[in-house]
Each structure stands twice: as C-alpha cells, then as structure tokens.
Amino acid sequence: MVKQKTSAQTRIRAVTDHAVTGLAIAATVLVIAPLVAIFVYLILRGASSLNLDFFTKIPKPVGEKGGGMANAIVGSGILLAVASAIGVPIGIGGGIFLAEFGRGTRLANSIRFTADVLNGVPSIVMGVAAYALIVSPHISFLPMLGHFSALSGGVALGIMMIPTVCRTTEEMLLMVPHAIREAALGLGVPNWRSVLSITVKTASPGIITGCMLAFARVAGETAPLIFTALGNSFWSTSLNEPIAALPLQIYVYAISPYDEWHRLAWAGALVLIVLIVLAVSLVRYVTSRGVLKGAS
Amino acid sequence: MSETRIVPPQPKAGSLSSENERVVASPANVSAVRRYLSERGNSAAADRWFHYLMLLCALSIFGIVALIATELVIGSELSWHRLGFHFFFSSYLDPYTSMRLFWDPVNEHFSALPFVYGTLVSSFLALLIAVPLAVGVAVFLTEMCPGALRAPLAFMTELLAAIPSIIYGLWAVFVLVPLLRDYVNPLLIRAFGWTGLFESDNPTGLGFVAAAVILAIMILPIISSLTREVMMAVPHSQREAVLALGATRWEMIRMGVLRNARIGIVGAIILGLGRALGETMAVTMVIGNTPEIHRSLLSNGASMAAVIANEYAEATTDLHRSALTEIGLALFVVTILVNALARLLVWAVTRGAPQRAH
C-alpha cells in the first residue's frame, strides 16, 4: 500500500518537474520571439527604404517622394558630441573617486546608491528639468539660453550619461589588481599621476566600453529631446538653434499619416539599431576577452 | 655619493662589451637622476587638487538630483498654489454634455487623475505579463539551459534591453497594434467580456492592453537579468542540500533557489516597475492619449509620461506648463522611491555573495 502511494507521488513529482521545464522553455521562446520579430521587421522594412538619398538629403515636404535624414544624422552626432563632452569626463571622474579615494566610506556608498537611483529616473523627467534649467524663457541672461536649442538637448543627454559612465568606470577600476597600484606608489610616483597613467590606463578598454554603452543608450533617447532640441526639418548645425535628431525624426514620422514618412521612419530605425547593436557587441567582445589589456 | 659606484654587477650570461662599461661607468647620469628626483617636490598640492576634482565629479551626482528636484519644485509651484492636492483627485462636469472631464487646457481645468490611473494600470498589467515570463527565463538560463545556449540567450536578452524605446514604439504602432486589434482583442472580448474589463468599443487597437504588452516586452530583460543575478548569488551548497534529500530539479529550484532569492526577485520586479512607470515613447505611441478613465482595458487612455511628451513643447499658458511639471515631479518622486527600494532589496541579497567577476 505504502509503496504504491509513494510511486504515485514520485510520478506526480516527475510530471511536475517536466511541466516546469516545459514552461521555462516556453517562457524563453516567448521572450525571444518579439526580439526576432522586431529585427525581422526592421531589416525587411528598413533595408528596402534605405538608399543613398537617406544619408545625403534632408526631408522633403509632405507629398513629395524621396528625401532623407541627413540633417537628423548630423544633428544626432552634434547632440551626442555635446552629451559626451559633459557626461564622459564627469562620469569618469566620479568613478575614479568611488574606486580610488572613497572606497568603503559612507560618502562613496551614498554616491553609488544615488547614481543607481538616478539611472532609474525616467528620461522624460530629465527633459523637463533641462527645459526648466536652460530652455525656459525666465532665465535668458545668456544669449544661448532661453529657447529651444541643440545645447539644451545635449545637456539633458549628457546628464543622463553621468551615472552610467560613473558606475562602469568604478567597476572597471576595481578590477585592476591592487599590486599594480602598489608598484606605482612604491616608485614614488605622485598619486594623481599613478591613478591616471597606471590605474585608469590599465582599465581603459573597460572604461571606453562603458562610455560606448552609455553613448548607445542616449543615442536612442527621444523623450528628453522633444522639448529641448525640438527637432528641425532643415539643415542646422548651430548649438543655439533647434536641431534635428534621428530618434526624434523617427517619432515624428512614425505618428504621421503618410506612407512615405513611415518608410523613412523604418530606415532611420534600422540605422539607429545597427549603431546600437554594434556598440553592444563590441562591449560584449571586449568584456568577454578580459577587461584589462594584457592582463595575464 | 655615487661617484664610487663604478663596479657593475656582472650579469651571469655574457661578458660585458666595452660599450656597456662606458654606460655603466658614467656616474654623471646616476647622480643626475637622483638630483632630478629630489628636486621634484612632493606634489602634495597636485594630489590634493586631483582628489578634490574627482570628489567634485562624484558630488555632481548629488548635485544633479538636487538640481532636478529644485527645478521641478520651482516649475510646479504655480500649479501647486492654484490647485493644491486636488490636482491628483478632482474632476468636473462639462456643463454642455454633462460628462465627467479631467484635463482641459483650453478652459484651464487640470486634474492628473487619468494620467495616474493610466500609468498605474498599464504598469501593473505589464508586470502581470512580464514577471512570470522573466522568472521563467531566469530559471531556464541559470538552472536548465545547456551551456552552449546560455551565452547567446543572455546576449539576446541584453540586446532586448539596449533597443531604444522609440524603436519599440515604432514596431508596436505598425506590427503589434494591428496584431492585437485583429486577433488578440477579439479573443479577449469573447473570453473575458463578461467582466466588463474588455469591451469592444475601440476600433483602433490602441489602449491599455497595447501599452501593457509593449511595456512588458521592454521591462522583461531588466527583471530577468536581475533575477538571474540574485539566483546565481544563492550558494551552491543550498542547491546541493536540497538535491541530497532526493528532490527533483523543480523542487530544488523552488526550495533551494527561489526561496533563498525571493527578496532579490521582489527587488528585481520593483525595479522593472520603476522602469515601466517612467517609460515614455513607446507608451505615448500606443496608449491613445485620451485623458479619460474607462473600465475597459481596451479603451484609450493616457499616462503621466505620455502627457508630458505630448503637450509640454506646445503648452502655452503658465498654468498648463506648471501642471505638466508637477506631473513630472510626481513621476520623479515615485521613481526615486521605487528605485531606492528595489536597489536596497537587490543589495540585501547579492551583498554577501562571492564576487563572480574575478
């Protein structure tokens, strides 16, 4: 009797085990499916509308065929340059502080925590803050401020880069063996020199990768640009003027009712995603190869 | 001092050439080196400046949070003064149609209620879809997956996290929404129409369900990668202890892994919630942007982030802009709290775990 009951239980347990395995596999497939679907659509619809004009021409008025997003590509480049000029140095500096000076202190722990929390603040909120700080007409004491401009969009994106760059820099610096820091100190090298020329340089492939990751993330950001950089359907390279950006242009075209514009939106999305996939793969490659150049 | 150093130590391997002797026997360089270094000073000032500069960079993170908070508070002052706490609860009746209205910039009626409602409904619906899938993927990747598949699958979920919101939105508008409209929504209506949650008065396919599905796809990678992290932090001995009792694999996962990692998994879910609450572009493109509250999940709605994205650039009156800023402030406070809570929970679990990076 007892034996029979046990074997029935065992069977139930075995069936449950198989069922759960099946469910887990199903979940994985369900998660991968949209990824595959998104890429298939991007390639199918994007590649068919991608041509030389896309990279060399500016948008045509509604109803006319052709045109491209050259101004948006250049605009995105300018915005990202401004963002990197703000986000990369400050972020790396913060990371250096966390890893080299503040290790284990309460100050460093709270900065680290704040950086993680800041990373989760929605980009639209960053946009509102950047608007209030730079675009809002109340503070037009500088000629470049007080209206929509490329500068304000770049600042919003740059601020968003800081926590990401800071945290990855810290993590990469922590991977540099302590022995190497000691070697530099033991030679009587000044601390600032030892940090910059030895520790940071040793971790530089990892730090560059972290910057690329932050770069890729803000390259696709749209929300903070809507009311800072605003967008522009003509050529503009001035920091003081509203400027076009690739994700912004995709948004405007995607919600428009015109097929021709939808076509361009897909092409733009394909360009954007190729850029991002390249960055992520590079990151993956560098980190899997070992973060440190020449580390044994 | 060094004048007397003439005798070079003999390297064992080869004899020294005359050229070598010339180099070694030139004490001028030697003392020059020592003199050069002793004149270099101690660079204490440079070190101190470097330290302060790096500290300043690190403190800028506090500065940013403070700056955002100040800007938002100042920007929303007008709305706070005029509307007070009612901003989040009130509604009014339209005198002509006698319908309940919330948001009418032209007549300066502002209530954030439909946006709060829309944000909460779409986010929780998204969690409902994403959590079981994310935990399933994490379980599969850590406990069941053959080694060869693990790296590419982890890479794919990572990629999913790197796709920008705008591309999810584009895909949702042109692929997901038609799919839902033509195939999924009729099924939902037929199966659950009796609950009143799914009614067929919306021909567009936009609405809460569409927003929730695209949000679920977007927050899945975050939840599953963090869940994976906390599951991997569970010590191996815990698994072996349960297996040694004769447990099946599922029982081992349930008792040995999930039970130990549950606080961290809750943290991961809350982090996903934080991301969902603030997600803007994809939601803006599919939620319908109608400031109304309906029982049906298939009807159009609006969310806090979406209304800011839609109206901020075109807001003409000060009160309108101020009201939108106040919605931003609310979003800021909520996401800060949610993220802080989630980080604390994840830290509590992974802190004691051995570092895997080394």
Add this chain to the structure above:
Amino acid sequence: MGVGIEVTNLNAWYGSNHTLQDINLHIPANHATALIGPSGCGKSTFVRCLNRMHETNPIARVTGSVRIGDLDIYEDAKPVEIRRRVGMVFQRPNPFPTMSIYDNVASGLKLNGFRNRRVLDEIVEKSLKNSALWDEVKDDLKKKSGASLSGGQQQRLCIARALAVDPEVLLMDEPASALDPVSTSKIEDLIFQLKSQYTIVIVTHNMQQAARVAEKTGFFLNGRMVEFDSTHKIFTNPSDKRTEDYITGRFG
C-alpha cells in the same frame, strides 16, 4: 651608494591589531639584511614601514621613528619623496601590464616628468643590465609588454624598475616566493651583486635564502623582533631559545 637605517621604538597597528611592537634596529649601509620569521610575524609590515607603504591602508597606523641616512622619514618628508629614495620589490611580480618592457623600467622617471630620451635610454639599459635581464630582452624592449615575460623575468623587470630611479635602499618583500627554483637562484645572485651598492632589506620565509644572501639577519615573532645579529651567529649559535626553535624547525 646606500645609507644605513636607524629604527627607534617603531610600533604599527592594523586596525586594532598591534602588528609591530617596539622595534629597535640598526640596518647597516651597503649590506643585505634578511628578516625571517613565521607568517604573520610582522616582517612584511616592518619593511612596509620603511617606505611608508604601510600607511596606504586607511586603517593602518605607525608611531616611532625611522631614519634613513640623515632623514627622519616620518618627520622630514612626504611619502612620495621617501619612496623615490627607497625602492621596493613586491612578493608577486607586478609589472605594469599596459607598458612595454622599456616603459616599465623607465616608468619611475617618466611618471615623475623626466623627458630626456637619451638619458632614459642609458638608464634603462643600465638598470636592465644590473638586474641581469638585458640579454634576454634587449631585442624587443619596446615591442613586448612587460606582462608577456615569464614570472622570473617579470620579477627581475620589477627590480630593474626599482633600480632605475637610483634608490639608496632596496626593500624586497619575499621577492622569490612566487618563483620557480631556477628563477629564485637568479634573484639571489642578483641580490648578492647589488648589495655592494645598495642597502638591501629582504623579507623571506626561506631560511636557506637568508643564510645565502644576507650578512645580518633579524628574527621576528608575534610582532616583536626577537633577535638581530650576524647571519652566521643567528644560524649557528642564536642567543634566544625561540630563534633556535625556529631555525631548527621546531615550529613555523
């Protein structure tokens, strides 16, 4: 030329751990002095006090005085200045992984702003010869990374790096403990040759090594220096019972 070291009432703490207690010691110039003792006895902490490396750990603390030549290193100078005059070789070889062999040797000067290319070339060559590495690496000085060398070569590279700044004292913290026997004997030969020009302090847990390279030997136990005398005396006729127990292998 090297200079002598005078240690008076040196105490060191690591957190609440009193790792060195009342050390008094005279280390003679231009000789090799070995410090032996079981692990955790404080000998490594002691040498790290001689170039103020001990205090790089935030929870560490030092009292007492150390005079190197006519300089009181805890009173008269900043750590950076001390460490230029007191070179250090660590337990595990730690060449800078991003630098070539040449740059590793030149790093102490380059990172202090020394730019004269011709003088650098001479110093690199001389230092590599002094550390008996020149013949093995002279063909790819600038091509190969310091990390591409073998363990023993890396350690000799680290010695060359320390010699390039022309220090007065060379501290070696178990320099051969991570190396194979052949590399170890090369390092010992090197110490033997270098000690006529530098004051060398070598920490080792290998008693034969101490007997082979050093004129003077100090025995440390539980944070105190039990005995300090000529190497010959320590190994043949120690005056303290605990030293005798240690060198005859009764403990440690």
